[in-house]
Amino acid sequence: MTVREIVTLPDPVLRRKAHKLTNFDKEFTTLVNDMVETMRAAPGVGLAAPQVGVSERLIVVEFGDEENEESPKKLFVVANPEIVEASDEMVTAIEGCLSLPGLVGEVERHEAIQVKGLNRQGKPIRIKAQGWLARIFQHEIDHLEGVLYPDRATRVWQPSETEEIEVVE
Ligand code: NI
Numbered sequence: 001m002t003v004r005e006i007v008t009l010p011d012p013v014l015r016r017k018a019h020k021l022t023n024f025d026k027e028f029t030t031l032v033n034d035m036v037e038t039m040r041a042a043p044g045v046g047l048a049a050p051q052v053g054v055s056e057r058l059i060v061v062e063f064g065d066e067e068n069e070e071s072p073k074k075l076f077v078v079a080n081p082e083i084v085e086a087s088d089e090m091v092t093a094i095e096g097c098l099s100l101p102g103l104v105g106e107v108e109r110h111e112a113i114q115v116k117g118l119n120r121q122g123k124p125i126r127i128k129a130q131g132w133l134a135r136i137f138q139h140e141i142d143h144l145e146g147v148l149y150p151d152r153a154t155r156v157w158q159p160s161e162t163e164e165i166e167v168v169e
Pocket of ligand 1: 096097098
């Protein structure tokens, strides 16, 4: 496994619509493993393939139970992810992004969603997510469309060193 370089704006790959995955071969497995490694090293709770310069529809998310900090984190690998259901209820919170260092923004997202896609074996999966986990999925899936959180943010700012904010990155 290799930690890959995380690309930042204004790299055009971040603004491209990523390609659908059709081959779940060795190269795909290497990409999955490298993305997990890169996300953990950052550290971050989610990463989309365009953030390592690969314009393919693949995301990795790793997040623990927000109610119970002791519980182990859960790793999700989703190829060709699609939001198939979304709650009417919206929630606003602060997000950051590894591809936009030094910035945070206030973004409104669906409180709960269902995502379908393919796992690392290319088998169909469906994930129900709410709260922060739902937010992370929405943020990462946006990356596959070339959408970055400032496009949706009500405000974006550079937090000072001393500003204490809870950020999902
Ligand atoms: Ni991001």
